[in-house]
Amino acid sequence: MTSPTPRKFDFDTVFDDAGAVAQASARPKRIYPLEEVEAIRAQAYAEGERATMARVEAQQAQALAHLAQACQAALPRLAEVAHDHRVGSAELALACGQAIADAALDAFPRAPLQAALDSLAREIESVPxxxxxxxxxxxxxxEPxxxxxAQSIGFAGQIQVRTDPGAAPAAFGLDFGDGAARFDPAAAAQRVxxxxxxxxxSEGLHAEPLIPGGDA
Structure with a gap:
């Protein structure tokens, strides 16, 4: 293997003892064609555009991640708010229903008893x-x-009326030997x-969404 022939190192610029330039080698000048300049400019523009888009996409991804974290943290609270809204709406509906029922019982206190007799017609028609x-x-x-x-349901037995001073105005009890029926407006409202x-x-925080088509 042969070694390359050593070449003397030449300085482009030589200074004298006073520090002045004694000799300066001419540097070659290059002229760039217009097409090469346009190609370099286009390449630099494309690289800058890619770098800018990469930064924008990174910022968007970071913003979306923060937004997802915020939504994830808010979902449990939103579920609690929705559940409280359901409970409040249900209680309001219950209170309105109770007020309507009380007004109806005040206006027609015998209606529940009449409905019970019609419903139990087959059970009581043959009892003594x-x-x-x-x-x-x-x-x-x-009594009338x-x-x-009794005539409408074909009951021919004896009807005995008893009073209970502690009963609500529309409350009643029916005893017919093998069976019985009771109605107390306050107890019925409590059961409801x-x-x-x-x-x-039981439904808790896993109910159907308040807005149809939405998520709970």
Whole structure:
């Protein structure tokens, strides 16, 4: 293997003892064609555009990540707000229903008793005696209504009316030997409220969305 022939190193610029330039070699000048200049400019522009777009995309990704984190943190609270809204709406509807029911019972206190007699017609038509327990206010003038109801359902037995001073105005009890039926407006309202609250508690934060088509 042969070694390359050593070449003397030449300085482009030589200075004298006073520090002045004693000799300066001429540097070659290059002239760039217009096409090469345009190509270099286009390449530099493209590289700058790619770098800018990369920074923009990185910033967008970071912003979306922060937004996703904020939404994730807010979802549990939104579910709680939605659940509280459901509970409040249900309680408001329950209160309105109770007010309407109370007004209806005040206007037609015998309607529940009449409905019960019609519903139990087959159970009581053949029994020998029917005991009806009502409040003193409801007992006034009740016998003609009971007689008419008995005739309409074909009841030929004995009807006995008893009063309960502690009963609500529209409350009643029916005893017909092998069976019985009771109605107390306050107890019925309490059962409805308990069933509603139990359903809301069971549903919890996993209910259907408030807005159709949305997410819970």
């Amino acid at each position: 005696r029917l005991v009806v327990t009502v409040s003193p206010a409801l007992a006034e003038g009740l 209504l009971l007689a008419q109801a 409220a308990e069933a509603l609250h139990a359903a809301l508690a």
